Amino acid sequence: MKVTAIIPDELIAEAMDLSKSKTITETLKIALISYNRSQKIKQLGVAVLNEPLAFKYSAQEMRDLNRE
Template identity: 50%
Template sequence: MKVTAIIEDELIEELVRESGAKNITEGLRIAIKEYLSKKKIRDFSEQMVAEPLEFEYGAAYLREQNRK
């Protein structure tokens, strides 16, 4: 997909430099993937806070099962 965007030159130059990208397109691709990855982790973390995992049994039960 082709996109036209107005972004400050300094910001693009820093992105390409810091990401180690070969060009602007690669730098933007890296930045977008990193942003989406962090967002998924943040969303999952918020979900775990709102709805924590609940286990039906604890360590004592598992130890007993392993001894059988």
């Protein structure tokens, strides 16, 4: 997809430096992938808060099972 965007040069330069990318396109791909991942992690955190994980075994029961 071709996109025209007005982004400050300093922001692009910093992102390129941090990502070690050689092109703006590569930098933007890395930035978008990173952003998408962080948002998915936040959503997962909210889901776990709304419905906490339930464990079937206690810590000691897990140790005992692992030793078998």
